[in-house]
Amino acid sequence: MALLEVKDLQVYYGVIQALKGISFEVNEGEIVTLIGANGAGKTTTMQSIMGLIHPKSGEVIYDGQSIVGMPTNKIVQLGMTQVPEGRRVFSELTVYENLLMGAYINKDRSKVKSDIEEVYTLFPRLGERKGQLAGMLSGGEQQMLAMGRALMSHPKLMMLDEPSMGLAPILVSQVFDMIKHLNETGTTILLVEQNAEKALSIADRAYVMEIGEITLSGTGKELAESDKVKEAYLGG
């Protein structure tokens, strides 16, 4: 059974239709990626799933339960989380406090403490900078923090929106390695990326979005080899 199922999702911004009825699913344990150009509706899709935007029609089913119309904080409690585009760390809080915020739904303090230590093990850079304001971190460190923060809620499904955006190539590779690692340790991943090549290389399955519609789907490998995808997203 699919962990996340999106059915015929339609979203409007005013009179403009941003999502024209998209459907896809993410099975437990998979890495699924949505690729597509700027403005295709990838971020809108993520925000609708998390309840930050209210769709006009359609269904989002998580773990057998409809979550359309549910407030975002309740959705997070179900075990979903999103690493938003542009990282959106809390710049006025320290690294440590950002991680605490990530564990907001967890009432067990000693568990939170040990979780934070685990995040420091996963991202040693964050441990070194735990007392610093997040706003002072570099882009790569902020991306690590955004991912670490998302992990603090123990998500079953982690959605990442453009995690490689604005990062140096070496950091991009690190971010993708980390996503792969998180997946191998049991987190289901839904990844939105403009860096189609990287995304397809780690994805089990992929969907191509174009102006509010899903136009192509298949395994990561299939899409990486498809002429249409090569031409449009992989530079020939």
Added chain:
Amino acid sequence: MEFISTLLNGLSSGGTYAMIALGYTMVYGIAKMLNFAHGDVIMVGGYIMYVMMLLLSQNVFLGIAVAVVFCVLLGILVERLAYRPLRGASPLAVLITAIGVSYLFQSLALIVFKSSPKMLSVLQISGALKLGKLSVDYSTIVTLAVAAAVMTALTLFVKKTKTGRAMVAVSEDRDAAKLMGINVNFIIMITFAIGSGLAALAGVFMLMKAPSLSNTFGAMPGIKAFTAAVIGGIGSIPGAMVGGILLGVIEAISFKIPLIAPYTDAIEFSILIIILLVKPTGLLGKRRREKV
């Protein structure tokens, strides 16, 4: 000596402004709205104290406690009924609503308590502390002490508690805060509760100085405290404290100089304009982080 006692007077009325300004600045920072009815909460708190004094005659502290609790609940209620339904509406709609709530409070008070001012001496702390030539009213000292304690407590609350940090998070990035599992409506409710409670408390100190209560009791202090919040940088908690105290000190000094005393209000608002010209975000206001 004269100067020191003027300064202390300024600090104490500044502390009162700061307590009110904190409500403006926290609500602005977290709910992203200007709550123009905030000053009127002071007035409502005053009338509640008045009623409590009539009913209980002697027990001042119970009267204060009831007023503060009433205003906390009032703040929560107003947010729930008037502002929450407008979440996501245009800022102008919210602003007009806040002005409407302000008039509603003032008109209700006028209907219930009529237009003649009520004399109400809340806390009669007479006498003054004399140290050589220096003489400071005890009421000034009490105001200063309570204001300092309130500001310290609030700072610790914001920095050290989970709810306080969530307030910082919501203020910086509401959607990211939601993604942490933070119930933004709850945080906004807490903010209104704290702000309104502080306003009621500030009302006590205002009545200590000038025990005359009418339905526009909160209007001018409200505007002054709003000015203080903007001077300090609206949205910033330390900013509201600094702005409030600065305004109180300037006011106290200006009152002492006969030549400019009549123009004190004008001077205060001119300072606001000058500070905004030099630093549009206010003294401690931060420029919002650019999206990367």
